Amino acid sequence: MKEMIVDVAVIGAGTAGLAAYRAAIAGGKSAVIIEGGPYGTTCARVGCMPSKLLIAAAEAAHVTEKWDAFGIRLDGRVRIDGQAVMARVRSERDRFVGFVVRGVESIPAEHKLRGYASFLDDHSLQVDGHTVVTFGRAVIATGSSPAIPPMLKAAGKRLIVNDDVFDWTDLPESVAVFGPGVIGLELGQALHRLGVRVEVFGRGHFVGPFSDPALKAYATNAFAEEFPLHADAKVVSVEERPEGVRIMQELPDDRVVTKDFEWVIAATGRTPNVKNLGLENTSVTLGTNGVPEFDRTTMQCGSTHIFIAGDANNDLPLLHEAADEGRIAGENAVRFPAVQPGLRREPIAVVFSDPQLATVGKRFADLAPDSFVTGEVSFEDQGRSRVMLRNKGLLHVYAEKGSGRLLGCEMMGPDVEHLAHLLAWAMQSGMTVQRALEMPFYHPVVEEGLRTALRDAAAKLAAA
Ligand SMILES: Cc1cc2nc3c(=O)[nH]c(=O)nc-3n(C[C@H](O)[C@H](O)[C@H](O)COP(=O)(O)OP(=O)(O)OC[C@H]3O[C@@H](n4cnc5c(N)ncnc54)[C@H](O)[C@@H]3O)c2cc1C
Numbered sequence: 001m002k003e004m005i006v007d008v009a010v011i012g013a014g015t016a017g018l019a020a021y022r023a024a025i026a027g028g029k030s031a032v033i034i035e036g037g038p039y040g041t042t043c044a045r046v047g048c049m050p051s052k053l054l055i056a057a058a059e060a061a062h063v064t065e066k067w068d069a070f071g072i073r074l075d076g077r078v079r080i081d082g083q084a085v086m087a088r089v090r091s092e093r094d095r096f097v098g099f100v101v102r103g104v105e106s107i108p109a110e111h112k113l114r115g116y117a118s119f120l121d122d123h124s125l126q127v128d129g130h131t132v133v134t135f136g137r138a139v140i141a142t143g144s145s146p147a148i149p150p151m152l153k154a155a156g157k158r159l160i161v162n163d164d165v166f167d168w169t170d171l172p173e174s175v176a177v178f179g180p181g182v183i184g185l186e187l188g189q190a191l192h193r194l195g196v197r198v199e200v201f202g203r204g205h206f207v208g209p210f211s212d213p214a215l216k217a218y219a220t221n222a223f224a225e226e227f228p229l230h231a232d233a234k235v236v237s238v239e240e241r242p243e244g245v246r247i248m249q250e251l252p253d254d255r256v257v258t259k260d261f262e263w264v265i266a267a268t269g270r271t272p273n274v275k276n277l278g279l280e281n282t283s284v285t286l287g288t289n290g291v292p293e294f295d296r297t298t299m300q301c302g303s304t305h306i307f308i309a310g311d312a313n314n315d316l317p318l319l320h321e322a323a324d325e326g327r328i329a330g331e332n333a334v335r336f337p338a339v340q341p342g343l344r345r346e347p348i349a350v351v352f353s354d355p356q357l358a359t360v361g362k363r364f365a366d367l368a369p370d371s372f373v374t375g376e377v378s379f380e381d382q383g384r385s386r387v388m389l390r391n392k393g394l395l396h397v398y399a400e401k402g403s404g405r406l407l408g409c410e411m412m413g414p415d416v417e418h419l420a421h422l423l424a425w426a427m428q429s430g431m432t433v434q435r436a437l438e439m440p441f442y443h444p445v446v447e448e449g450l451r452t453a454l455r456d457a458a459a460k461l462a463a464a
């Protein structure tokens, strides 16, 4: 058994782990970064980047469907070449992964360990069967994995997750997507637009990232107009067949229907990778989900010398948060025990469906009833959105009664990634509805829709 002694041990070479490692080295400490799986990060290998590549191809195909309405005729037909679509997804994905891997290669060999780490006690880690690392401080940055509902396991070899989709060499004929959350909507809609027969099965009417009942209902109807979306599906059975998978579904009128697909994609949430870490051998306190209790400003687990960052802590499983949290964890591992709060930004999350979905600041469900007003705009009659034939969507902005401070927003609409940033920046700088209305709004732009919602909020604040 090899032995290694370091100041800081980082578990996981994903976005959070790499940021933590770099912060530890920048702080003058000796450090090791331990990786059990492939290098390249979830974001670049099987997450943010390949999903956006698939969506980009789907958008290109979808544009042609609007040509007729604009008076542009296509003589002949548009053909989607599944092999070419997937070849671009994979080659561009490999390019992004290449950048990350080259970054890892530039880390000195003596700072890297391959293998899965688990805690033996508060100051040592076992890495596979080959090395024991004795450390002063540790950063857990082990990411998350798809959560698979037991019922879907009956799909056997026909059950896949996002990782598998991005390794396809061709598009399949059909897929059943379980989970109309963030991943399910992005992948489901993209595959539908690329000509794959798609049905999306949900549970409990949860659609996208929304908690506002009006946004949930609007999004459900909007997506269901485009492809079959069962927001609260009663699936009776899932069965692996030689040529695919068979799903029996009980419809609201009690009829049971049989549906056959080539694949089932589980997009039913993700679980933090904390189970096999031997955390019970340390002095961290575990919460009900097995994740150590931690402070989201310092990333410290209790008052221990162990920190947790990225998807592993199950707080805000997003790329930019993983990068921030990893850096904060690494800096505090260096400073320990004199840890300091790091910068946490206004929450922002964007789903790259079409129309896009976004949440900023506090969600509807996080707000105390009667403490706020809701400013609303529909994008159906919004000038610029209609001009572009992209007039689908709804925006709810929440403002505090009394102060008028902007609290949060849930929205669906054309390219709302941009509105989401404007609002996040406004909220982080403490803006009120009145102050936001003093800002310039050009004409004709989608931002005028936001102004309508802000005016609605201002009128409600005045009446409250
Ligand atoms: C399909 C999909 C699309 C996404 N799209 C977006 C998006 O558009 N925008 C966005 O902001 N976010 C997106 N995300 C989320 C984003 O990818 C994650 O929040 C982010 O990658 C998490 O980074 P991380 O460092 O916490 O984890 P990871 O990058 O997963 O790194 C964790 C690493 O730890 C390793 N590991 C685990 N256990 C051990 C162990 N015991 N010992 C050693 N190593 C271990 C793993 O092998 C892995 O390499 C998406 C996710 C998915 C799945």
Ligand SMILES: NC(=O)c1ccc[n+]([C@@H]2O[C@H](COP(=O)([O-])OP(=O)(O)OC[C@H]3O[C@@H](n4cnc5c(N)ncnc54)[C@H](O)[C@@H]3O)[C@@H](O)[C@H]2O)c1
Binding pocket: 149, 178, 179, 180, 181, 182, 183, 184, 186, 201, 202, 203, 204, 206, 207, 208, 209, 267, 268, 269, 270, 316, 317, 318, 349, 350, 351, 352
């Ligand atoms: N654009 C982005 O930023 C982006 C894209 C993809 C993923 N992500 C990150 O990855 C995380 C995980 O994404 P996700 O989509 O897996 O999780 P999610 O929590 O967003 O959605 C899971 C969905 O599955 C449903 N579900 C759960 N069990 C089910 C069952 N048995 N049958 C049918 N439906 C079921 C839930 O009701 C929910 O709608 C996101 O929360 C996000 O942080 C971000």
